[in-house]
Amino acid sequence: MSTSGSVSKACFVFKPKAGKRKKKLNPADYFVDESGARTEATRARCETYQILWEDMNKDIEALQTDIHKKVFDDLVGYVGSTHPGFCLGEEIQHKVSSNEIPTAALVTGVNMPDHGMIFSNLTSLLQDNITPYVARLQAKDCSAMKNIMSKVIMQFMDNKELLDDDDDEVQVKRISPTMPVLCGWYADSVKRSQSPNKSPSKKRKTSYGQYPPLVIVMEDLEGFPAQVLQDFIIICSQYLSRLPLVLVFGIATTVTAVHTLLPHSVSSLLCMEKFQAQPSTEYLSQVINKTLLSTKYPFKLGHRVFQLLLDIFLYHDFSVVNFIRGLQFAMLEHFFNDLGMLCCGVKLRTSRIRAMDHRELEAIRKTSSFRRYVELQKPQEQRDLLLNDKLTKDVFISLLKDLDSYHTMCYPILHCLHALTCGLPRHPLGKQLRELYSLVLESNVWETQGYKDAFNLLRLMARDDLVSVLGQCVEKLEGWTESDVSDVIMEVQTYMAQLDSLGDGSQEEQEEPEERPKERLSKTTKLHDLQNRLRESAKQKKKLTKYEVLRNKILDYLDEIFRTHLPSPTTLPLHEVYYYRVSTLRRHMNAAPRAAIQTALSNPYYYLQDETLKSEDGTIPNTAPDVCIAYKLHLECGRLINLYDWLQAFVMLVHSGEENDGAGTSKQNKVDEVLQARFIRAVSELQFLGFIKPTKRKTDHVARLTWGGC
Amino acid sequence: MAAGPPTVFGHPTEQLADLYSSCPSRHDLVTQLLALFGQNNHLSCPRVFLYGPTGSGKSHVISSILNTLKLPHALVNCVECYTSRLLYDHILNQVALVTPAPDNDYTNYSRCDNMNDFVKTLRTIIEDRELQEETMYIVLDKAERLREMDMNILPAFLRLGELTGCNVCVVLLTEIVWEKFRAGTGMCEPLVLHFPDYTKDELLEILSSDCPTGYTKDFYMSYVNIVLSVFYMACRNLNEIRHLALLNFPKFCEPIKKGEATEEDVHKLWRNIEPHLRKALQTVYLREVSSAQWERMQEGAATQESSSANIKTLTGKVNMELPFYSKFLLIAAYLASYNPARTDRRFFLKHAGKMKKTVQQMKRDERASSQLLGPKPFPLDRLMAIFYSIVEGKVAPTANIYSQISSLVTLRLMTQVGSDDQLDGAKFKCTVGLDFMRSIARTVNFDIIRYLYDFV
DSSP states (O other): OOSTTOSSOOOOOOOOOTTOOOOOOOGGGGOOOTTSOOOHHHHHHHHHHHHHHHHHHHHHHHHHHHHTHHHHHHHHHHHHTSOTTOOOOTTTGGGOOOOOEEEEEEEOOSOGGGHHHHHHHHHHHHHHHTOSOEEEEOGGGOSSHHHHHHHHHHHHHTOHHHHTTOSSOOOGGGSOOOHHHHHHHHHHHHHHHHOTTSOTTSOOSSOOOSSOOEEEEESOGGGSOHHHHHHHHHHHHHTTTTSOEEEEEEESSOTHHHHHHSOHHHHTTEEEEEEEOOOHHHHHHHHHHHHTSOTTOOOEEOHHHHHHHHHIIIIIIOOHHHHHHHHHHHHHHHHHSGGGGGOSOHHHHHHHHHHOOHHHHHHHHTSHHHHHHHHTSOHHHHHHHHHOHHHHHHHHHHHHHHHHHHHHHHHHHHHHHHHHHTTSTTOTTOSSHHHHHHHHHHSOGGGSHHHHHHHHHHTTOOHHHHHHHHHHHHHHHHTOOSSOOHHHHHHHHHHHHHHHHHTTHHHHHHHHHHHHHHHHHHHOOOHHHHHHHHHHHHHSOOOOOHHHHHHHHHHHHHHHHHHHHOOOGGGSTTGGGTEEOOTTHHHHHSOOHHHHHHHHHHOTHHHHOOGGGOOSSSOOOTTSOHHHHHHHHHHTSOSEEEHHHHHHHHHHHHHTTSOOOHHHHHHHHSOOHHHHHHHHHHHHHHHHHTSEEEOSSSTTEEEEOOOOOO | OOSOSSOBTTBOHHHHHHHHHHSTTOHHHHHHHHHHHOSTTSOOOSEEEEEOOTTSSHHHHHHHHHHHTTOOEEEEEGGGOSSHHHHHHHHHHHHTTOOOOGGGTTOOSSOOOSHHHHHHHHHHHHHHTTOTTSOEEEEEESGGGGGGSOTTHHHHHHTHHHHHTSOEEEEEEESSOGGGGOOSSOOOOOEEEEOOOOOHHHHHHHHHTTOOTTSOHHHHHHHHHHHHHHHTTTOOOHHHHHHHHHHHHHHHHHHHHHTSOOTTOHHHHHHHHHHHHHHHHHTTTTOOSOHHHHHHHHHHHHHHSOHHHHHHHHTTOSOOOOOHHHHHHHHHHHHHHHSOGGGHHHHHOTTOOOOOOOHHHHHHHHHTOHHHHOOOOEEHHHHHHHHHHHSSSOOOOOHHHHHHHHHHHHTTSEEEESOOOGGGTOEEEEOOOHHHHHHHHHHTTOOGGGGOGGGO
């Protein structure tokens, strides 16, 4: 922020805050009850949250390395094979005829926030398997040739592997960052790693080759200045005979980005191989499968929160990292709530319910789903449920058990429904499992139009397709070991066997009824007769073939299964214990700073909650902060604002509440200095917020930077 | 100037034979240079300027001469020397035979900050090494970079012999002509030598030296001939053709390995390889595939015969996925870049009325189609205004939307022009092409052509 260009010419003093160190807060310190005190209950909630999140995070991290496993393995293999004949001997030096740098172009997709994680995984993988020498470059550090060279050489030579057994610390700062230095260092480090007097007790994690390649990873190739990148590649290719360099380009867009950055003469120095990373949508599906569509974790997202996180992912950033962060945030919020207490394993939950006091029970009784449940009971039971704590506890335990068993059945069946419908034309229930899951979270899925459409389409399905789709269903169901879906599998398999056994018989029967009317038709000669016959036959309900009967039977069965196992969780009592449904998440995850600022300026009451600031008709009272008044006034102006007029209006407004006596008129000529200072300050604040800027187009004017207003 | 006598300028015959064989097709130039350099104790031409296109063998010839004949020299690529100090250090280190190593704490021969120090130090080194009697060669590759350094560097290097008082020969290698170097004063005219492009025959001769083991030279020659016949029109760069020749050779030999043809079966081999070379022609200079990947692709092509589609995916057909709003932001940026601001009313206002292009306007547009002129900068406000009018539904102006703009800038799909102060009304340009834009727009069902002024 340049203060020098400020509208107000003044001197700004920033005193260093001496000795005021931030007190580091423990996450547990945030868990407090309404009165702000930490109690046993808040501590328990915090612990449950931490354990749950750690487990979940571990799973997600495992997934992260898994998802890119294939492309990473390929890439690591490629890097390992790039310099097969490399040798530092004198006589070989001229042998390397081609000066092409082996380059791996890793197309990562545009999910910028996730890149850091991808590359640190890749780096550690390379360091474990191929070479200790990996340098990571980011465009923001490499604005000039000098920076890029020193970054590379620092990272290579600062290598811990090199320094751990020496006492002579290399002082990189003093060394000029040039390639000959790197050559000297590399030759030396190779020699040292070969020398036999190295202490045998010190074992490396893995044995690298004799000449481990020097890998330079450029994480965001698009961001590099073209000239710097070109020069760097030219230099690297010069030293290829003495340094086994390998480049790894992280490309977010397409491989053509390389050609927009590099001219022919430079790109011909590269020998590129392309590696396509998994799209982040795939990764997201797996994360959702692992965390939300699993009985392992009791915590779930409600429909609106889930949809919000999905929207942010699909519409804004494609970033799984942000999705996970959102998930974590939702979880944290959930555990702030009293209900979070019970979001844990069965045993702990039961003991916690047993230990609950009356106040805590009341909190749970107030949940809307439980009240709905109570209303459905008989009057006597209703009273018991509301008054008898002991009975309520038992009911809670059994209800939550029901929820658990609902989850165990829901997910396999959900997968089954997805397998059944994902191949249908125009995807009435969504192409991805997450879309279907979102539908289920929202309402009972069988009441949606998509479900009806899907079943109508299924009822028209040919036999081969149906068999294959059912096969997929069975496959999906068999993948679930922790839930008991063997009945469903058995049933579906029986149906499939029946479909198979229909064999050719069904086709024969199919043909028969068709032929008879044909014969009859051919005999008739009169047009009128023909019309009548056709009308009759149309009226006659077409007799269903065996296959069609069986198909309907199968689909009716499946429909029944879905209706029993896939009700929306919102219809189940006490679902609030597991499902986080508060929609304040939007404010946190998808912040709108501009809207917030404008609200604050146009309606200060919203944030300050001061009764004197309340106004109905949108006018601003003169008690409002100066900056709000200045803002309100500036909204009435055009692109250029005359500062003097603005000041006059400001003074008028501030004085409007006071008695307008003779002193007011005399003030019009000469403005009170304090008021003027207040005005200048308000204007500078507006400039700082980005609403106006100084302009040279007209003297004593400032330019508006926002459009709209009154 | 024949290269016949047993010792030319005091160099042993074997070394000369080596030299000539390592520089095929450049015998004349080698002889000429040797004549210029003369015997090692002769005072040789103090400055030589060699220029020619890339891949014409300038650096190769010079380094072969210096290395094979074991002449004292320093060979520096000016790209590496982004400051003048580095240039001095590199030359001095090489002349003094110092290489930075752990033994000397990676230090240079001596600290040298300006031309004056450099000249002095150079003289001391030459005296220390007792090379006063010999010529010291200092080769500056990519010499055009010297022009961007301090003003005094180029003139001083051209007069290095005079300044040091030693027998120094400075050789400048570059791709551009000497006339472009003339700037400022104190330039000494060097001796200019031109390296012309290799002719087709010369290319043949050089390429034939790559012959892989296991094949006769004639056979490889005939292959190279075929390669040249396809590529010569498109590309004359030696390195590129060499790369292509080696890349496709295994494919060429495939029928022989399978036993379907013999080495003499030239016609059959030609018919086999020709379509593959034509395909390779599309990717000339691109280097998007390594040789291993190319082979895999060729194998894939053989099995499924839909290779054209295969190549397309490799040469970067648009297959980029962007978040939903990023796509609309990019479309808005494109529209703002290619439509004149005065036409925004017509495209984005609901009741702007049908405005027709007048004849005069049409003529003006014809002269200056914005598709030909390229993108124009636009302020952020305009981008957002267009974005909100084309995007469906209500989109809150959240931080996420704004961060997507900067994300697009880092991806180089848009660039920021002018000041980098966000408050000062940052201006942007959209840098993607129409084809790319259309494919992006298609994925969100947006008919971009209808909104482009040039196509109305």
